[in-house]
Structure formats: C-alpha cells, structure tokens
Amino acid sequence: MSGTTDESTIAATIALDAFGGDECPGPEVDGAVRAARTGARVILVGDRDKLELELSRHPGWDALPLSIHHASEVITMEDSPAKAVRSRPDASMPVCFDLVGQGKAHAVMSAGNSGAMLACGLFKFRRIKGVDRPALVTSLPTLAHGAGSSGSEDSGTSWVDLLDIGANVDCRPVNLVQFAIMGAVHASFKHGKAEPRVGVLSNGTEDGKGTELTRTVHRLLGTASLQGLRYVGYVEGHDLMTGEVDVVVTDGFTGNVALKIAEATGRLIGHWIRGAVRGGPRRLLGAALLRPAFDELRDKLDPDTYGSAPLLGVDGSAFICHGGASGFAIGNAIRLAERSVAEALTPRITEALARHAPLMAAARGDGTPPKESVA
Known part of the structure; x- marks a missing residue:
C-alpha cells in the first residue's frame, strides 16, 4: 500500500x-x-x-x-x-x-x-x-486526435479511459466527480496526457440532456476550478471512438454495457474481415499482401493487448x-x-483528490457518503 x-x-x-x-x-x-x-x-x-x-x-x-x-x-x-x-x-x-x-x-x-x-x-x-467508492477503469483505442477530421487518412491510435466499468451500478454525483479526478490521473499516468480532457457520458451534448445525476455532475465539473484536467462537457457514445476526449465518466451499469458493446463490435469486425477474404483466390492473394495491416488491426481490436483494469x-x-x-x-x-x-499512481490520485476537496464537498451535498456497494 x-x-x-x-x-x-x-x-x-x-x-x-x-x-x-x-x-x-x-x-x-x-x-x-x-x-x-x-x-x-x-x-x-x-x-x-x-x-x-x-x-x-x-x-x-x-x-x-x-x-x-x-x-x-x-x-x-x-x-x-x-x-x-x-x-x-x-x-x-x-x-x-x-x-x-x-x-x-x-x-x-x-x-x-x-x-x-x-x-x-x-x-x-x-x-x-x-x-x-472505488472505480474500475479501462482504456479503449480510438482515432488519433484530429484524425479524419479533414479528410485525413491517418490511421493512428489514441486512447480513451472509461470509468466506471462495473464496480458501482448506482452512483451519486460525488462518485462521478471523484471518477473524473481519478480518471484524469490515470490517463496522465498511462498515456502521458498532461491535461486530460474529461467528459460525462450522456444521450446528447446539450446542457438539458441526460439524467438528474449527469446534469448535476455536468454543472459541478463545469463550474469548478479544476487542476490537472480539462472538463469538456457532455459526450455521446460515438465520442468513445473519435479521440476528441481522453476520459469518459459514467456509472458502472452504463460503463459496463458500453464496454461490452465496444468489445463485441471489435469481434464482429474481425469476423466480417475473415469472411470477406475467404471469397476466392484473388481475395486470398489480396489478404496475403495486406497481412501486416490486418495484424495491426487485430492488435488494436484485441482486448488482450490492453491488459487489465486497475481498481482506482x-x-x-x-x-x-x-x-x-x-x-x-x-x-x-x-x-x-x-x-x-x-x-506512484496511488499517491498521485491521493494528492489530486486532496486538491479538489472543496469540489467533492459540494458534490456530497449533505455530506453523507453513500453506503458501500459490496454484496
């Protein structure tokens, strides 16, 4: 420890x-x-x-x-x-x-x-x-920031950290605020992001979208004096793939569903590609020529490449x-x-949370922490 x-x-x-x-x-x-x-x-x-x-x-x-x-x-x-x-x-x-x-x-x-x-x-x-409450975070591959925004063929890869992905099904505003702070530290540690861009997952980018939980968190992060991260507002599901945000914050139920859909999409694309190249000798020859590109794509789509989810x-x-x-x-x-x-990932998280103590106090509202979610 x-x-x-x-x-x-x-x-x-x-x-x-x-x-x-x-x-x-x-x-x-x-x-x-x-x-x-x-x-x-x-x-x-x-x-x-x-x-x-x-x-x-x-x-x-x-x-x-x-x-x-x-x-x-x-x-x-x-x-x-x-x-x-x-x-x-x-x-x-x-x-x-x-x-x-x-x-x-x-x-x-x-x-x-x-x-x-x-x-x-x-x-x-x-x-x-x-x-x-602690949170589980995972890193997903995305387009490199800006790739494709102006007709670019850049196939570079960036990363987005998604949390929580399953530790907390029901959350209060203070939980998501803490996830934002911890997620930013993790993005800085793992991906070298100096000032990670943080967004709250919602069903639209307008201020009135989302639920009571997300609207409260959106207001808190949008008006706070933040250190070591930049709040960019609401983000939608497709923003998990664009590279326009570094950390996406949500409750564990939504995060787990989003993660499973992303993983399944990767497997489906791989299945389609394998089926497409088995359509005859010419396709097999083309696939052989493109094998280095296919290998790179496989690594990007393979969850094994990314290892594990730290408990923050x-x-x-x-x-x-x-x-x-x-x-x-x-x-x-x-x-x-x-x-x-x-x-020193854990000490860095400790320091970041201490710097944002007034924000967390505001997020708690009545000052009463939620009960533990362990069954």
Whole structure:
C-alpha cells in the first residue's frame, strides 16, 4: 500500500492470484513467465503442487524472478464476494492482498471474481482518504486526435479511459466527480496526457440532456476550478471512438454495457474481415499482401493487448483482468502493475483528490457518503 514506503524507489513485486481465471492456472503461469522474462518479479499465489506442475511446462522458469506462495482455497465467480472474502482467509485472492500488507509484494492482480476484488480492496487496502467508492477503469483505442477530421487518412491510435466499468451500478454525483479526478490521473499516468480532457457520458451534448445525476455532475465539473484536467462537457457514445476526449465518466451499469458493446463490435469486425477474404483466390492473394495491416488491426481490436483494469480509489495497487484473459494479456497487465508502483499512481490520485476537496464537498451535498456497494 502507499503507506510510508517510497514506491518510486523500489523494484515492485506483483502478487498474482493464480486461481482466479476461467482456465486457471495455465494463463496465469504463462503470463507470469512472460513478464518475468522481461525482469518483472512475480509471486504466484495458489495451490503449490498444481503451480509447480504448470511451471514445469516452461523450461528455465526456476532461474526467473518467480516464486510460489501456497494458498489452500479459491474464490470462484459464483461466490458471494464479501462472504467469500470473510469466510476464506486462505483463498488465493485475499492472500495476495495480505502479501502486500506484509510488505512482501507491492501490487495485486487477479482474473477472478471482480466483486471479490472490490471487497478485498475495501476490506484490506481500505479507501484513499476522501474516496466514497472505488472505480474500475479501462482504456479503449480510438482515432488519433484530429484524425479524419479533414479528410485525413491517418490511421493512428489514441486512447480513451472509461470509468466506471462495473464496480458501482448506482452512483451519486460525488462518485462521478471523484471518477473524473481519478480518471484524469490515470490517463496522465498511462498515456502521458498532461491535461486530460474529461467528459460525462450522456444521450446528447446539450446542457438539458441526460439524467438528474449527469446534469448535476455536468454543472459541478463545469463550474469548478479544476487542476490537472480539462472538463469538456457532455459526450455521446460515438465520442468513445473519435479521440476528441481522453476520459469518459459514467456509472458502472452504463460503463459496463458500453464496454461490452465496444468489445463485441471489435469481434464482429474481425469476423466480417475473415469472411470477406475467404471469397476466392484473388481475395486470398489480396489478404496475403495486406497481412501486416490486418495484424495491426487485430492488435488494436484485441482486448488482450490492453491488459487489465486497475481498481482506482483504494489505498494500494490492485488490477483486475478479464476471466478469459490469455497469458499474453496477463503478462501485459503485470508490467502495467509494476509500472504503476514505480510511478506512484496511488499517491498521485491521493494528492489530486486532496486538491479538489472543496469540489467533492459540494458534490456530497449533505455530506453523507453513500453506503458501500459490496454484496
């Protein structure tokens, strides 16, 4: 956790829940080995015998900065999050958080039950001072800023950070205001945005659009003195793809639906392209000539390229991968978690929230924080 250790001066160790994903522990071990071959330090947490068997499939693993910490239980996707965390202290996921608390690791990663990850974050890391609810954020590829606006053929890629994507179904204005601040810090950290452009997702750009929640947040952000971010107002669904905004803020229900539609659209485009090039010898020849372009497109559409979703707002580094994440995705996520510790993402969020304390007080209205959303 952020505590008293200067995280920017340490070599980060990642505690990886090796029994969280749909096909565990194969992808977790593969991802850990991939990351370790680039110098990352990883503790694989879970059943020791099964992990040693899986590691034996990777020659030379014992010379890598990898270790195993035995955990006798697991939390499944079907488990009630808070109940499972409390009743199974030796499950691989909460043990990962304990390793951070003991100073043996500096960040946690899991492809398991996202609700249980949120519960662990709240119970074991606690919230950053001033945060009412943590949020999950993901980065989506977009057009490069300005690409195509004047007939350009520029195929460059930019990024938009979307939050929340599922941690909080029902939100109050203070939650979305905090998401905006935390999302801007994340965009600065991950994408190098000096002053990220932040928008609130709505069904139109006019001031009167949206719901009571979005209108309140729109007013608060539009009239506040903001530091380190620029509020650009309402944005619509298509703005997730245009590159005209760096951070899009919404509640977890809407954000999760938007994310799933974006991912499904990418898969559909890939399916159409594969079908189109199988229409005969001439098409196959053309596809062979265009293969480098198709490979680049595949990487842009593949969620595995982007790794994981950090849990922003807890006082520590916690990352959640998709349950079906491949070893490639987990390896990318481990390197991102390592970088988040080295570049002090959590302390930067803490500082940004403190700078905007008057705005958050105004957003709370009656000063009463919402109840926790952990089941």
